[in-house]
Amino acid sequence: MACGEFSLIARYFDRVRNARLDVETGIGDDCALLNIPEKQTLAISTDTLVVGNHFLPDIDPADLAHKALAVNLSDLAAMGADPAWLTLALTLPAVDEAWLAAFSDRLFELLSYYDMQLIGGDTTKGPLSMTLGIHGYVPVGRALKRSGAKPGDWIYVTGTPGDSAAGLALILNQLTIDNPEDAAYLRQRHLRPTPRILQGQALRDLANSAIDLSDGLISDLGHILNASGVGARVDLDLLPYSDALRRHVQPEQACRWALSGGEDYELCFTVPELNRGALEVALGQLGTPFTCIGQISADVEGLHFTQEGKAVQLDWKGYDHF
Numbered sequence: 118m119a120c121g122e123f124s125l126i127a128r129y130f131d132r133v134r135n136a137r138l139d140v141e142t143g144i145g146d147d148c149a150l151l152n153i154p155e156k157q158t159l160a161i162s163t164d165t166l167v168v169g170n171h172f173l174p175d176i177d178p179a180d181l182a183h184k185a186l187a188v189n190l191s192d193l194a195a196m197g198a199d200p201a202w203l204t205l206a207l208t209l210p211a212v213d214e215a216w217l218a219a220f221s222d223r224l225f226e227l228l229s230y231y232d233m234q235l236i237g238g239d240t241t242k243g244p245l246s247m248t249l250g251i252h253g254y255v256p257v258g259r260a261l262k263r264s265g266a267k268p269g270d271w272i273y274v275t276g277t278p279g280d281s282a283a284g285l286a287l288i289l290n291q292l293t294i295d296n297p298e299d300a301a302y303l304r305q306r307h308l309r310p311t312p313r314i315l316q317g318q319a320l321r322d323l324a325n326s327a328i329d330l331s332d333g334l335i336s337d338l339g340h341i342l343n344a345s346g347v348g349a350r351v352d353l354d355l356l357p358y359s360d361a362l363r364r365h366v367q368p369e370q371a372c373r374w375a376l377s378g379g380e381d382y383e384l385c386f387t388v389p390e391l392n393r394g395a396l397e398v399a400l401g402q403l404g405t406p407f408t409c410i411g412q413i414s415a416d417v418e419g420l421h422f423t424q425e426g427k428a429v430q431l432d433w434k435g436y437d438h439f
């Protein structure tokens with residue numbers, strides 16, 4: 118059956134209206150019209166995913182939909198925002214109905230899980246790529262920022278960074294793991310990251326600064342340090358590794374992936390001593406694994422690493438597209 122641009126949008130993307138959100142006009146006019154709840158600050162972010170750079174051409178469309186939305190949600194999580202609206206600009210090489218059905222089914226599953234609405238976008242023909250615009254809101258004055266870290270703050274990460282890079286290495290056949298469960302776990306961490314939305318919201322009144330881990334801890338914690346005008350010491354012995362990574366990857370490679378692999382979409386945040394107890398309770402209630410890996414300091418510049426009590430120099434860099 119032929120499927121032009123407008124019937125494609127109608128069939129796959131103009132599906133659900135959200136009862137919670139006050140959307141005056143969604144898909145179907147030149148602009149979306151959104152009524153924003155009172156005393157909320159809008160949080161807006163954009164991310165592009167391009168075939169060959171962010172994913173391989175044969176990626177499962179449901180995995181692609183999950184990842185595209187999850188990486189955008191992760192930006193809202195890092196600000197402590199509540200997800201609301203999504204725009205999707207999709208470039209497709211051709212109309213493949215089975216592909217579109219699988220892609221849009223997973224997209225709408227996740228949109229419904231996070232109580233969001235797709236409110237507009239664009240479809241064009243070309244090499245497979247997409248740009249998502251995500252919008253959320255956060256009570257005025259309570260957004261988490263990169264710029265708030267203070268000397269003495271403790272540095273934390275959620276989850277187990279490094280898993281995503283190991284998953285990518287498996288997908289690219291640069292790593293083989295003979296245990297199917299461990300291999301599947303690492304691939305999933307790469308293809309279906311978990312945005313830490315509730316955790317970000319729980320950190321609003323506890324953390325002084327936060328960022329999500331997209332380019333690797335070295336680069337992303339570096340952004341917090343630059344924005345806050347502070348330095349930090351990180352103890353490599355404290356980095357949390359998953360059992361799967363620990364079992365199949367040499368310690369140095371695991372460390373490199375945790376610090377510079379990227380795409381973990383975990384949160385890195387800093388918390389003053391006074392809030393550590395409340396943090397244990399808040400993230401404990403959510404069942405989120407989180408680990409203290411170091412401390413913000415006024416008497417060092419940039420990021421300093423120690424291992425077994427000694428200073429270590431690392432020249433690894435975070436992921437850079439250029």
Ligand code: TPP
Binds near residue numbers: 169331332
């Ligand atoms: N090659 C393929 C085929 N897939 C990949 N996922 C990568 C390489 C690795 N990779 C692509 S983008 C990226 C990494 C590690 C970093 C994060 O992406 P970016 O677009 O910089 O995210 P943002 O910082 O904008 O959230």
